[in-house]
Amino acid sequence: MIVTYEALRNDPEVREMIAAADAQMKAIGYTEHGMRHAGIIAQNAGMILERLGRFSEREVELGKIAGLLHDIGNLVSRTNHANTSALLAYDLLRERGMPIREVTQVVAAIGSHDEEEHVEATSEIGAAVVIGDKADVARERVRNPLVAAWDIHDRINYAATETQLEVTLEPCTVSLDLTIDTEIGSVMEYFEIFLSRMVTSRKAARLLGCDFHLIINEVTLL
Ligand SMILES: [Fe+2]
Ligand SMILES: [Fe+2]
DSSP: OOOOHHHHHTOHHHHHHHHHHHHHHHHTTOOOOSHHHHHHHHHHHHHHHHHHSOSOHHHHHHHHHHHHHTTGGGGTOSTTHHHHHHHHHHHHHHHTTOOHHHHHHHHHHHHTOOGGGTOOOOSHHHHHHHHHHHTOOOGGGOOOOOGGGOOHHHHHHHHEEEEEEEEETTTTEEEEEEEEOTTTSOHHHHHHHHHHHHHHHHHHHHHTTOEEEEEETTEEOO
């Protein structure tokens, strides 16, 4: 059975799980982790694999599926959510008839997407998900209406007015180009939060045979 990204994206059960995961994140004061985030990571992962030009259409699709489902484990708990997401995705995909050889690739990509859990991408599909995930810095993710109550994550996400992820070839370079409003969040604050994420992204890019560049306000920092 061919399980497609589109079918999963429109699957009521998947949508319900992503909504429940986002509700948990909201309850603990985290930024948006719902359908918007899931969809963007799917698009980012698919774009990276497609641009590299050496992956089959189906591999690109598996990357998108891993991106869509990477954070569903948050519906159980934030702690160990990468593992939980992988296990929930396993059942979900097997129930829909996805062949085990595909399921193993998707769950491996999901299970190693979170640097806070001291894991790193172990496959090219996983690397695309990691880079795609760390690149989602956006004003729309902030949902705390009280500016005075914002934490550094809220501030930096709100300060990011534009985010662009690009892959160029020969030599292969993945670049994350951000426009930060420094009236809201300083570049230093950005670094405080994102240095470990950027190191993770660079490792993931290397796994894909690419360099990783971080550009903030037209200055290349990494
Ligand atoms: Fe995550
Ligand atoms: Fe995520």
